[in-house]
Amino acid sequence: MLTLTFTAYDLTSIRFAFSPLREVAASVHALRTPAGRALHLPWMKHVRPKLTADLAPLLDLVPGGAYIPDFLCPIPASPAPDLAAELAALRALPDEVIRGDLDRMTSWPTCGPLEGAAADLYDDPPAGLPRLAEAVEAYWRLAIAPHWPRMRSLLEGDLLYRARQLAEHGPAGVFADMHPEIRWEDRRLCLEQRPEELSRALTGEGLLLIASVFVWPSLFHRTDSPGQAIITYPVRAIATLWERGTAPAPGALAAVIGRSRALLLGELDTPASTTELSRRTGLAPGSVSEQLTLLLAAGLVTKHRVGRVMLYVRTPRAQALLGD
Missing domain, CATH: 1.10.10.10 (Winged helix-like DNA-binding domain superfamily/Winged helix DNA-binding domain)
Known part of the structure; x- marks a missing residue:
């Protein structure tokens, strides 16, 4: 079981956000691993036949393993950033950041070696990043943009709900209905069925909670030190999205x-x-x-x-x- 232990300061440093680029990455991961994602089947059936070879710079980076490169899952600069700002930051990333994330990806047993456009990006990040950004924009227009107003409404509503729960009930209220694997007790956040070696005592970094449509029914987390601990969790009322x-x-x-x-x-x-x-x-x-x-x-x-x-x-x- 993974645990995050909070100081008094960390309890005041919980913030909420969502990220369009994370939704892109999580949605590709959902397409790669459809088992158990029944709620998204109407979307998958609509999108999957439209995927084309020109999307390879994006699709090859999310082969369906347990790790998605961190540069596709940025830390939101504001509670509700837009895709253009996140893509501008992606295009400006140094070569060593891109290669470091891709090295980390190949180290995961379920990911395997880099192939196709992912290998090309590793070999030449300055040439590969513009192609990746173009593929993200094309995928967004195809798969996300038609549904984004509804998705954004759910995401913004979740941020408002969590902020109210924090103000009225403290951390216990925030985490009470966030995910079955999440449990809050005695200034500790516990994630069931997660590696204990990723446990951490926070020392003022706080916690970033990112609402997501396509992470459902699971959750993503990045808790290794240094840096801010991050949990990406399923948005509330997800079942109403495709109704x-x-x-x-x-x-x-x-x-x-x-x-x-x-x-x-x-x-x-x-x-x-x-x-x-x-x-x-x-x-x-x-x-x-x-x-x-x-x-x-x-x-x-x-x-x-x-x-x-x-x-x-x-x-x-x-x-x-x-x-x-």
């Missing part, structure tokens, strides 16, 4: 406050934007905004800005109206 349609509005409540407002409250078990609520419910964006304004005035929802997006979530008063 079509909406849940029915609670009948009795709809009769009192109206069907549209009851329908919106039913969807706000996780934070969501106006655009996302419009997609889920079929209501026009203007109508969603109007109904949310009324619910906000009645104290049934609250709103929070995350990056450039305003997210809404129902209040305990609304939860009491909805019942269990």
